[in-house]
Amino acid sequence: MICGIDIGGTNTAIGIVNIKGNILCETSIKTAEYATVNLFVENIALWIQNYCTTSSEPLEGIGIGCPNGNFYTGCMLNAPNMPFKGNVHFIDLFKKYFKNLPIVLTNDANAAAVGEMIYGKAVGLHNFAMITLGTGLGSGFVVNDELIYGYDGLAGELGHTIIIINGRSCACGRKGCLERYVSASGILQTYQEICTEEQCSPLYKGYKELCEAGKKGDPYVLRCFDKTAEILGIALANTAAITGPSHFFLFGGVAQGGSLLLKPTRAYFEKNVLFTSVGNIKIEISGLLNKNAAVLGAAALVQKHILSILTDEQ
Amino acid sequence: MICGIDIGGTNTAIGIVNIKGNILCETSIKTAEYATVNLFVENIALWIQNYCTTSSEPLEGIGIGCPNGNFYTGCMLNAPNMPFKGNVHFIDLFKKYFKNLPIVLTNDANAAAVGEMIYGKAVGLHNFAMITLGTGLGSGFVVNDELIYGYDGLAGELGHTIIIINGRSCACGRKGCLERYVSASGILQTYQEICTEEQCSPLYKGYKELCEAGKKGDPYVLRCFDKTAEILGIALANTAAITGPSHFFLFGGVAQGGSLLLKPTRAYFEKNVLFTSVGNIKIEISGLLNKNAAVLGAAALVQKHILSILTDEQ
Numbered sequence: 210m211i212c213g214i215d216i217g218g219t220n221t222a223i224g225i226v227n228i229k230g231n232i233l234c235e236t237s238i239k240t241a242e243y244a245t246v247n248l249f250v251e252n253i254a255l256w257i258q259n260y261c262t263t264s265s266e267p268l269e270g271i272g273i274g275c276p277n278g279n280f281y282t283g284c285m286l287n288a289p290n291m292p293f294k295g296n297v298h299f300i301d302l303f304k305k306y307f308k309n310l311p312i313v314l315t316n317d318a319n320a321a322a323v324g325e326m327i328y329g330k331a332v333g334l335h336n337f338a339m340i341t342l343g344t345g346l347g348s349g350f351v352v353n354d355e356l357i358y359g360y361d362g363l364a365g366e367l368g369h370t371i372i373i374i375n376g377r378s379c380a381c382g383r384k385g386c387l388e389r390y391v392s393a394s395g396i397l398q399t400y401q402e403i404c405t406e407e408q409c410s411p412l413y414k415g416y417k418e419l420c421e422a423g424k425k426g427d428p429y430v431l432r433c434f435d436k437t438a439e440i441l442g443i444a445l446a447n448t449a450a451i452t453g454p455s456h457f458f459l460f461g462g463v464a465q466g467g468s469l470l471l472k473p474t475r476a477y478f479e480k481n482v483l484f485t486s487v488g489n490i491k492i493e494i495s496g497l498l499n500k501n502a503a504v505l506g507a508a509a510l511v512q513k514h515i516l517s518i519l520t521d522e523q
Numbered sequence: 524m525i526c527g528i529d530i531g532g533t534n535t536a537i538g539i540v541n542i543k544g545n546i547l548c549e550t551s552i553k554t555a556e557y558a559t560v561n562l563f564v565e566n567i568a569l570w571i572q573n574y575c576t577t578s579s580e581p582l583e584g585i586g587i588g589c590p591n592g593n594f595y596t597g598c599m600l601n602a603p604n605m606p607f608k609g610n611v612h613f614i615d616l617f618k619k620y621f622k623n624l625p626i627v628l629t630n631d632a633n634a635a636a637v638g639e640m641i642y643g644k645a646v647g648l649h650n651f652a653m654i655t656l657g658t659g660l661g662s663g664f665v666v667n668d669e670l671i672y673g674y675d676g677l678a679g680e681l682g683h684t685i686i687i688i689n690g691r692s693c694a695c696g697r698k699g700c701l702e703r704y705v706s707a708s709g710i711l712q713t714y715q716e717i718c719t720e721e722q723c724s725p726l727y728k729g730y731k732e733l734c735e736a737g738k739k740g741d742p743y744v745l746r747c748f749d750k751t752a753e754i755l756g757i758a759l760a761n762t763a764a765i766t767g768p769s770h771f772f773l774f775g776g777v778a779q780g781g782s783l784l785l786k787p788t789r790a791y792f793e794k795n796v797l798f799t800s801v802g803n804i805k806i807e808i809s810g811l812l813n814k815n816a817a818v819l820g821a822a823a824l825v826q827k828h829i830l831s832i833l834t835d836e837q
Contacts, residue, residue, distance in 0.1 A: 277799070286799060336674045350765065353669050359767015360650040361803060369797045370761035373688070381797060447684035451664065451765055453673010483683045483695060485591070485600060489675060 210266040212257050213508030215317060215501075216240065216275035216299070218290035218344075222501060223253055225260055225268075226508035230328035232501060234260055246293040246302065254306035270311040272511035273299055274320030274503050276347075281362035283314050289380055290344070311518070313511045317341065317503055319356050319365055321495070322349030323513055324506025325458050329496035337456040338448060339495070340367065342463030342470075346388040350452050357452070368392070372444050390440045393463055400433040420466045434466075435473050442477025449490055450483050460495035460502060467494070524580040526571050527822030529631060529815075530554065530589035530613070532604035532658075536815060537567055539574055539582075540822035544642035546815060548574055560607040560616065568620035584625040586825035587613055588634030588817050590661075595676035597628050603694055604658070625832070627825045631655065631817055633670055633679055635809070636663030637827055638820025639772050643810035651770040652762060653809070654681065656777030656784075660702040664766050671766070682706070686758050704754045707777055714747040734780045748780075749787050756791025763804055764797050774809035774816060781808065 243249035283300030322339035346368030368388035376385030557563035597614030636653035660682030682702035690699030
């Protein structure tokens with residue numbers, strides 16, 4: 210029995226997960242309602258402790274996924290959109306309540322990649338990438354069966370690769386980041402630009418509305434998804450040339466748009482990928498899309514950690 | 524005692540290397556002078572066998588680096604600029620002469636990365652990238668102490684990531700590949716474009732000439748290197764966001780230009796890298812620049828392979 214925690218800017222989800230990936234019990238709290246990070250962690254710890262007193266099984270570990278989570282340091286570093294600023298050492302904060310348990314932290318997209326690897330469509334795959342499309346664009350890369358953490362524990366930031374030199378301004382302080390084009394807000398901006406070009410007022414303000422209009426065949430919305438897919442297709446083709454994944458899995462609110470984005474992305478990917486990979490790399494919707502994947506992923510992360518400790522001891 | 528072979532479109536270098544990375548004996552042959560690949564391999568095999576009869580030490584393995592070399596299949600696949608076309612199964616061809624020896628093949632940039640890891644500046648590093656700058660741009664990535672081969676054995680093609688959408692035409696059939704800007708021929712093209720803009724005739728036709736003029740302060744040549752460095756700096760910043768290397772090592776004929784390219788590349792890299800990595804990632808000239816690194820790398824590759832077999836057996 211493992212606890213998975215997905216810390217987000219708006220909501221934080223907590224779940225108790227068994228080894229088969231079934232969520233036994235879960236809850237969600239509003240992250241910003243806590244005046245301090247200590248009160249936030251205390252509340253989560255009390256919920257977990259409360260569950261433990263009602264269960265016959267022992268809790269074996271805690272996995273945490275959060276934006277800008279650093280696997281090596283156990284910290285969340287200057288995450289935008291989070292009420293807790295600076296360098297937040299979540300592992301130390303949780304250790305106060307669960308001294309003897311293994312606790313592991315990484316960024317939310319890495320956690321989702323581990324979730325896909327253990328409970329989703331990536332079971333048995335050795336090289337794949339998880340792309341989380343929502344407010345931003347996150348990514349987690351598995352190479353030779355292992356997550357890429359990089360030298361500093363912060364690797365896998367495909368959303369902050371520059372896809373258009375001197376392009377749109379990004380919150381990270383630079384210009385042309387992929388996230389500014391391929392994310393809910395980026396797609397809406399593209400739609401607004403198309404409307405400006407066509408000298409008409411944008412009809413849709415939210416991403417869900419835009420998807421509905423696209424499914425009904427609105428030509429400007431379809432052009433907007435085509436433009437988005439072109440940029441995403443090129444970015445994935447570039448990524449394929451570097452890390453050589455057999456599969457890309459798309460996850461998150463934007464991926465729920467389904468074939469509206471997926472179909473043209475596959476076409477632009479095939480058009481732009483190096484000839485040696487044409488027809489060989491699959492782009493699919495995550496197998497965890499309708500599950501609480503981030504909680505599952507965070508739980509899978511600590512499960513993987515415990516297994517690696519057991520393997521090392523043998 | 525190990526044999527390293529670096530197969531190139533013009534020259535093929537063969538060396539006998541000891542465990543310390545000293546080349547005991549080496550030779551070079553003209554690749555295109557052989558009517559068939561069988562004659563080419565036979566000639567190399569005879570040279571190696573001849574050396575072995577004069578040595579008291581036994582030969583323990585053969586490592587091969589070549590363009591488009593596939594680690595998994597042992598083949599060179601449709602390499603441009605090579606006289607031998609199609610899918611050339613070099614491991615099978617060499618096995619005819621060295622039936623019981625371990626023989627390993629990969630692409631030349633991967634071999635150079637392994638060389639850097641075992642004999643160069645990357646000793647003890649866990650995450651780094653090797654960028655080979657010559658006629659083209661090759662790359663080899665080490666993540667979690669292992670080369671990234673990717674699902675198909677062909678990963679690490681940074682030169683064929685699209686850095687400028689709809690940019691210069693590339694021999695791979697696409698447009699805007701990094702290699703078309705950051706390579707000897709790409710840099711010369713940038714210089715010619717600057718001269719056209721400035722309505723003057725290009726003074727320098729070769730890359731070495733261009734470097735000499737740059738060192739003497741020719742303003743158009745300096746602007747050309749600045750432009751190249753900007754593109755390379757952005758590409759390395761993008762790569763850093765994906766694989767998180769602590770170091771980039773530059774290798775090859777273009778890297779021999781030294782600070783002319785290195786200094787502005789570092790500046791553009793710092794300007795374009797994600798804020799979490801500013802000041803943390805080093806770009807350096809390879810430690811093997813003045814050695815026969817490709818031969819050393821190919822030898823290091825098979826040495827690493829033999830060590831991993833020994834470790835697995837223990």
